[in-house]
Amino acid sequence: MLVDIASIGRDPHTGGYRRYAWNDADMALREWFVSAAESRGLDVHEDGNGNQFAWRGSSTEGNALMIGSHLDSVPDGGAYDGPLGVVSSFAALDQLGDFASKRPIVIANFADEEGARFGIACAGSQLLTGVLSVDKALALKDRDGITMAEALTARGRDPRAVGADPGFLAKIGTFVELHIEQGKSLIHSGDAVGLASAIWPHGRFRFDFCGEANHAGTTAMGDRRDPMIAYAVTVLAAQHLATSAGARATFGKLVVEPGGTNAIASRVTAWLDARASSEPTLDRLVDELVAAAIAASDKTTVEMTTESFSPAVDFDAPLRDGLATLLNAPVLPTGAGHDAGVLSAHIPTAMLFVRNPTGISHSPEEFAEDADCRAGVDALVSVIKALAC
């Protein structure tokens, strides 16, 4: 199945995936999901937020076991982050064949998990659970100024249908998301499959550094109001603060205006992704970074806006420990965000991680050995047998 979708949204130059909410690649993957489900006799339902659900058994019965993940990607993402969980779910059902289950099983493809287009991660699951406000979401704009509402409408979806669906959540008894590991813990432990203990709190923070555009050749160094300088100091401060706090801080996206080589910038907009093992550590990191940015903004200004914040997640302990025993798998924390983290506030939720031989993720280099992918499917089969049969 990964081979079947390998060409969808792949940039020929970088080899990375550009599968963003409601773009052509995302639409092709949505169609692939529908046909993968229908060819297995599963009923597909898409909610008002664009989340797709393929049901095995009655969608009205309740206490369903949900598996699955997402099919969208970060800019130039890898082939496994998201799709591995979706295809492994179909593969697990294939492996189980014609079996009797005492609970409905539903495979999910959550919409817009990476937030690559509109800036907010896990938008589909956050809307489903009511964590993200509908008005805020619909007004989010992509790089071309297209709002989420416009993007939905362009794809024949109704923005008025966006929003929380407590009725759906009430029908799900358990969620288990399989995902490629985005670190090296399983390399070190020597295991093909592990379980998540917790997700670090994390957030996305926009820094707007403003100054004055001017001529690069005629403006004396002392006369400049160059926001790039405060930005550069802030990047170095982020590196220092995160390293000393044992946290993570990344400026991975930047817009410079007007963007001319021979013009001093008037504005630098930079997005910080920050994560830490606890919320107080994360808060302190961001506060200290804002203070550093202000201190560096001598003749310029800086403003920080929190675009999204995901609190710490501790996965359901009985479920996690039961599955760790069942699978004889190690339990590890992660700094990556997931729909499972959002759902875990509402539904007993667990995550399975499949070993990644380099630990590289959010990159075309992301990889998992076929044998480990198969071990992931086997683990999912064991989970389905234990929880639903």
Ligand code: GLV
């Ligand atoms: C999602 O992969 C995230 O952690 O940003």
Ligand code: MN
């Ligand atoms: Mn990801």
Ligand code: MN
């Ligand atoms: Mn993911």
